[in-house]
Amino acid sequence: MEQLIQEAKKLLEENKVDVVIGYRSSPLPPFTRPAFIRRPEDCEQLVFNCGSVYNLTRYLIGLGEKPAIVVKGCEQRGLVVLEQENMLPRDSYLLIGVGCSGQVDERKLREGGFDRLPEQLSDELMADKCLYCDQHNTPDADIFVGDEVESVEPRTERYAGLDEFFAQDYEELYHHWTEVFSRCIRCYACRNICPLCYCEQCISYVNMPQWLPRSVADNNNYLFHMRRVLCMAGRCIDCGECERACPVDIPLRTLYKRIAQKIEGFFYGYRAGNNREQLPPLQDFNKDDSADFIL
Amino acid sequence: MARIGVFVCWCGSNIAGTVDVKKVAEEVSKLPYVVYSTDYKYMCSDPGQNMIKEAIKEHRLTGVVVSACSPRMHEVTFRRTVQEEGVNPYMMEMANIREHCSWVHDDMEEATEKAIELVRMAVAKAVELEPMEKIEVPVTKRALVIGGGIAGIQAALDIADGGVEVILVEKSPSIGGKMSQLDETFPTLDCSQCILTPKMVDAAQHPNIKIYSYAELEELDGFIGNFQARIRQKARSVDMELCNGCGDCWNKCPQKKIPSEFEAGMSDRAAIYVPFPQAIPNTPVIDRENCIYFQSGKCGVCAKICPTGAISYDQSDEFITEEVGAVVVATGYDLFNTDVIGEYGYGEIPDVISGLQFERLSSASGPTEGKIVRPSDGKKPEEVAFICCVGSRDDKYGRPYCSRICCMYTAKHAILLHHKSHGSQAYVFYIDVRAGGKGYEEFLRRATEEEGAIYMRGRVSRLYRDNGKVVVKGADTLSGAQIELHCDMVVLANGITASPGAEELARKLSISYDEYGFYSEAHPKLRPVETNTAGIYLAGCCQAPKDIPDSVSQASAAASKVLALFSGDFLTREPNIAEVNPFTCTGCFTCREVCPYDAIDEEEVTVHIDGKKVTRTIARVNLGKCQGCGICCAVCRSNAINLKGTKDLQIFRQIKAFTGSEKEKSDEPVGSKK
Ligand SMILES: Cc1cc2nc3c(=O)[nH]c(=O)nc-3n(C[C@H](O)[C@H](O)[C@H](O)COP(=O)(O)OP(=O)(O)OC[C@H]3O[C@@H](n4cnc5c(N)ncnc54)[C@H](O)[C@@H]3O)c2cc1C
Ligand code: SF4
Ligand code: SF4
Numbered sequence: 001m002e003q004l005i006q007e008a009k010k011l012l013e014e015n016k017v018d019v020v021i022g023y024r025s026s027p028l029p030p031f032t033r034p035a036f037i038r039r040p041e042d043c044e045q046l047v048f049n050c051g052s053v054y055n056l057t058r059y060l061i062g063l064g065e066k067p068a069i070v071v072k073g074c075e076q077r078g079l080v081v082l083e084q085e086n087m088l089p090r091d092s093y094l095l096i097g098v099g100c101s102g103q104v105d106e107r108k109l110r111e112g113g114f115d116r117l118p119e120q121l122s123d124e125l126m127a128d129k130c131l132y133c134d135q136h137n138t139p140d141a142d143i144f145v146g147d148e149v150e151s152v153e154p155r156t157e158r159y160a161g162l163d164e165f166f167a168q169d170y171e172e173l174y175h176h177w178t179e180v181f182s183r184c185i186r187c188y189a190c191r192n193i194c195p196l197c198y199c200e201q202c203i204s205y206v207n208m209p210q211w212l213p214r215s216v217a218d219n220n221n222y223l224f225h226m227r228r229v230l231c232m233a234g235r236c237i238d239c240g241e242c243e244r245a246c247p248v249d250i251p252l253r254t255l256y257k258r259i260a261q262k263i264e265g266f267f268y269g270y271r272a273g274n275n276r277e278q279l280p281p282l283q284d285f286n287k288d289d290s291a292d293f294i295l
Numbered sequence: 296m297a298r299i300g301v302f303v304c305w306c307g308s309n310i311a312g313t314v315d316v317k318k319v320a321e322e323v324s325k326l327p328y329v330v331y332s333t334d335y336k337y338m339c340s341d342p343g344q345n346m347i348k349e350a351i352k353e354h355r356l357t358g359v360v361v362s363a364c365s366p367r368m369h370e371v372t373f374r375r376t377v378q379e380e381g382v383n384p385y386m387m388e389m390a391n392i393r394e395h396c397s398w399v400h401d402d403m404e405e406a407t408e409k410a411i412e413l414v415r416m417a418v419a420k421a422v423e424l425e426p427m428e429k430i431e432v433p434v435t436k437r438a439l440v441i442g443g444g445i446a447g448i449q450a451a452l453d454i455a456d457g458g459v460e461v462i463l464v465e466k467s468p469s470i471g472g473k474m475s476q477l478d479e480t481f482p483t484l485d486c487s488q489c490i491l492t493p494k495m496v497d498a499a500q501h502p503n504i505k506i507y508s509y510a511e512l513e514e515l516d517g518f519i520g521n522f523q524a525r526i527r528q529k530a531r532s533v534d535m536e537l538c539n540g541c542g543d544c545w546n547k548c549p550q551k552k553i554p555s556e557f558e559a560g561m562s563d564r565a566a567i568y569v570p571f572p573q574a575i576p577n578t579p580v581i582d583r584e585n586c587i588y589f590q591s592g593k594c595g596v597c598a599k600i601c602p603t604g605a606i607s608y609d610q611s612d613e614f615i616t617e618e619v620g621a622v623v624v625a626t627g628y629d630l631f632n633t634d635v636i637g638e639y640g641y642g643e644i645p646d647v648i649s650g651l652q653f654e655r656l657s658s659a660s661g662p663t664e665g666k667i668v669r670p671s672d673g674k675k676p677e678e679v680a681f682i683c684c685v686g687s688r689d690d691k692y693g694r695p696y697c698s699r700i701c702c703m704y705t706a707k708h709a710i711l712l713h714h715k716s717h718g719s720q721a722y723v724f725y726i727d728v729r730a731g732g733k734g735y736e737e738f739l740r741r742a743t744e745e746e747g748a749i750y751m752r753g754r755v756s757r758l759y760r761d762n763g764k765v766v767v768k769g770a771d772t773l774s775g776a777q778i779e780l781h782c783d784m785v786v787l788a789n790g791i792t793a794s795p796g797a798e799e800l801a802r803k804l805s806i807s808y809d810e811y812g813f814y815s816e817a818h819p820k821l822r823p824v825e826t827n828t829a830g831i832y833l834a835g836c837c838q839a840p841k842d843i844p845d846s847v848s849q850a851s852a853a854a855s856k857v858l859a860l861f862s863g864d865f866l867t868r869e870p871n872i873a874e875v876n877p878f879t880c881t882g883c884f885t886c887r888e889v890c891p892y893d894a895i896d897e898e899e900v901t902v903h904i905d906g907k908k909v910t911r912t913i914a915r916v917n918l919g920k921c922q923g924c925g926i927c928c929a930v931c932r933s934n935a936i937n938l939k940g941t942k943d944l945q946i947f948r949q950i951k952a953f954t955g956s957e958k959e960k961s962d963e964p965v966g967s968k969k
């Protein structure tokens with residue numbers, strides 16, 4: 001932590017950046033919140049721990065100040081996608097890398113009535129994306145603070161259970177999801193927190209013209225979610241923020257992971273944000289591309 | 296507020312025989328925005344068109360729906376009609392109730408119902424139509440011709456004669472292409488060189504033609520009327536200004552053991568060479584791969600011997616950019632590589648040769664000065680077998696197509712053998728003989744009836760050497776007999792393949808090609824010399840196998856297209872192209888990545904986001920390049936890019952008019968400005 005504070009201070013004192021975006025403590029789960037530090041003396045507030053769940057890269061587009069930002073390994077992939085999509089040049093921010101051995105599942109903290117972060121984060125309390133994480137240290141960092149995390153064995157598989165789940169027949173799946181989506185209140189928190197949902201006029205709710213009916217009805221919700229899956233195809237980096245933000249616990253990642261799994265299978269093992277040089281499948285064309293998914 | 300008029304056409308009984316046109320007109324008159332509807336026997340006739348004009352005046356129509364045949368048929372007609380009455384031509388929409396309805400149904404009631412739905416959808420779209428103007432782009436009146444074979448030369452000459460400057464880019468050291476290697480040509484047996492050389496000279500001396508030989512296209516930028524061609528002039532190692540073509544260098548060059556490409560490997564050339572005596576330009580090039588100086592730093596004989604000091608070892612590739620308005624691609628073909636047919640032993644059995652090698656043997660300027668002899672021992676071949684369709688019409692080698700010229704050049708070879716090698720006998724193995732051109736059948740009959748060639752229908756299964764002879768084994772499929780023929784020489788009529796590097800060039804030009812690498816024409820019948828990329832045309836064998844007459848015809852056709860294109864100072868283009876909404880475009884440029892025509896440019900805009908002024912880079916459609924294919928619209932996540940004339944909203948409205956609830960169908964469109 002000390003190193004993070006010192007580096008942040010230095011950056012602000014030397015006017016290398018206008019703002020350091022990181023985490024500071026908070027009394028409520030997950031016991032941190034985003035911090036925007038503009039004065040060197042405030043750097044003392046910076047923390048990084050297993051409650052630093054927020055994906056701060058969401059703040060970068062349209063920021064208007066030169067930032068340094070604390071980014072975890074999984075989230076760095078989003079920056080790669082944003083760069084590929086011409087939204088965020090790599091030189092528009094300083095990347096503060098960290099080693100992260102896992103983050104809490106905020107919901108479990110709440111349900112378990114915790115009043116502070118656990119000393120040692122158990123697998124039971126850990127966010128499920130962290131159990132199969134394969135990028136614990138932020139790649140491509142301008143400054144790396146703290147210790148690197150030595151190799152951690154994944155405990156689960158990224159796409160575990162998906163094949164079995166989606167093997168159900170279409171009718172069953174349709175009913176399942178209609179029912180799940182019936183809880184959705186169309187608050188758009190999932191869309192608003194997504195680091196890759198930068199469209200100013202998201203077609204989920206734009207009304208000139210109105211592409212999707214906005215009222216909360218089963219059909220409309222189904223349409224909204226299934227269409228958003230298409231936006232996330234080949235782009236979702238599985239940072240997990242949508243599910244965390246959803247007030248009614250919609251398991252959105254089941255869908256986004258399924259499409260990521262399919263794309264990985266169809267397009268030469270492509271995973272969003274893994275490799276800056278590899279063009280996203282939608283932008284690339286290869287004569288021997290798989291066409292199996294075309295109806 | 297939109298005021299739509301609907302005009303239902305009978306098309307004689309074509310439509311009225313199956314669709315109750317009166318009922319259609321009456322039903323659609325109840326639709327929102329429709330202020331007038333009527334029906335008439337022939338809407339496209341003068342009186343029909345006048346009805347539309349009258350109605351526009353009388354009912355102050357802002358848009359017109361003509362419910363008749365396919366827009367392919369009469370869209371232009373009716374656009375002109377409404378325009379003549381002062382309505383923007385793009386405010387006219389057609390509902391196709393003929394091809395899509397009356398012609399494909401016979402139940403009157405159902406067909407009528409369908410016709411009403413089709414018109415309902417057209418009206419829904421018409422309400423959303425927007426006036427559009429044709430696009431004007433300035434033209435650079437210069438043409439680029441790629442490939443200097445007979446097709447490229449002909450195209451260049453025709454264009455240049457039309458008063459337009461031409462840049463002719465040829466990959467090899469000389470123009471002339473394959474035709475320069477041929478002996479006499481079917482079907483008239485005139486000498487290839489004698490008819491080609493004058494054309495080569497014309498091209499070289501034409502004030503409007505600039506030739507870059509030993510050069511290749513590196514990159515093509517821009518769009519119809521406004522291309523920038525970046526050309527790589529490969530290092531010749533010889534100064535074109537100084538060299539007078541005396542030939543001392545290639546005579547003295549100690550490295551003389553390089554198989555000559557021009558002689559199809561039948562004789563050797565030096566490391567510094569001109570491909571053939573009539574080459575244009577007549578300046579040699581140094582083949583650096585085989586030059587002793589370039590390989591080991593020693594030698595330098597040519598530099599010492601050259602009387603004008605033209606040898607320049609330190610020349611390097613140069614890049615030139617030429618501005619042109621149109622491109623003719625004439626990169627020709629290559630020959631099927633017979634090495635892959637193991638059974639025929641090409642390359643192993645010296646007396647098994649290719650058709651092109653036979654041309655060189657027979658040519659008076661060739662390695663044997665026109666004496667037809669066996670490569671193995673230089674003796675006269677008494678019996679010669681010719682095998683047709685080698686690598687053509689053969690799924691085994693992935694080439695199901697017919698190469699179109701081999702039947703004819705084989706007949707020619709049989710005749711030439713008879714002429715030049717008295718007493719020799721030609722045997723031709725064929726699958727079936729294709730002789731469709733003018734004078735071709737007669738030419739073939741001449742080979743069999745007057746020149747004594749023996750034709751045998753059948754496939755040859757194997758060639759092998761036996762006692763100085765080549766044994767041809769196969770079956771005569773007409774008699775069913777097994778054949779074993781002992782010949783002195785065998786000529787393989789190898790088929791035609793796309794020229795090497797054809798696909799790479801296609802990518803540089805953004806044109807499409809078929810599975811064999813031949814370039815695709817825009818329409819197989821009606822647009823045979825255009826490509827799908829505006830301003831790029833095709834000539835000769837690069838499009839498909841063909842003979843000289845056809846190559847020349849296509850070249851002249853391409854030239855006429857270029858001259859037509861250059862006849863005005865501006866190009867007008869249909870406005871149905873993509874358009875970016877600057878408020879919703881995020882600048883992710885996924886559209887640019889997928890656009891096959893490189894039609895997405897960048898534009899800086901200043902917008903207000905959350906009260907902050909932000910300057911962003913967003914997409915802009917290039918009016919000259921966009922072909923209106925719509926791929927960009929499909930990938931844009933925020934639907935910020937749209938095809939004018941078929942905007943999402945317009946289609947959306949049509950779908951809604953068809954599928955929506957009764958209320959929705961007649962509802963004011965959501966988000967409509969109307
Ligand atoms: C054995 C044989 C006998 C034949 N006999 C006859 C006959 O008797 N009568 C008849 O009508 N037809 C005959 N033909 C067919 C004839 O050769 C072709 O119809 C004719 O040559 C086609 O001309 P072209 O200009 O399209 O192609 P080509 O002659 O192949 O010319 C293409 C030119 O483009 C150049 N080029 C290729 N790629 C590039 C590039 N990327 N950049 C720049 N330049 C490039 C090549 O170097 C070449 O100079 C015969 C063919 C063969 C094989
Ligand atoms: S996925 Fe990896 S990097 Fe991301 S929070 Fe979990 S452990 Fe950290
Ligand atoms: S859901 Fe799609 S359209 Fe909406 S903001 Fe995200 S990427 Fe853009």
Ligand code: SF4
Nearest residue numbers: 184185187188190246
């Ligand atoms: S966050 Fe949850 S409730 Fe809100 S729109 Fe997304 S899925 Fe629906």
Ligand code: SF4
Nearest residue numbers: 890921922924925927
């Ligand atoms: S419609 Fe779009 S993808 Fe197609 S040519 Fe125009 S800009 Fe390119």
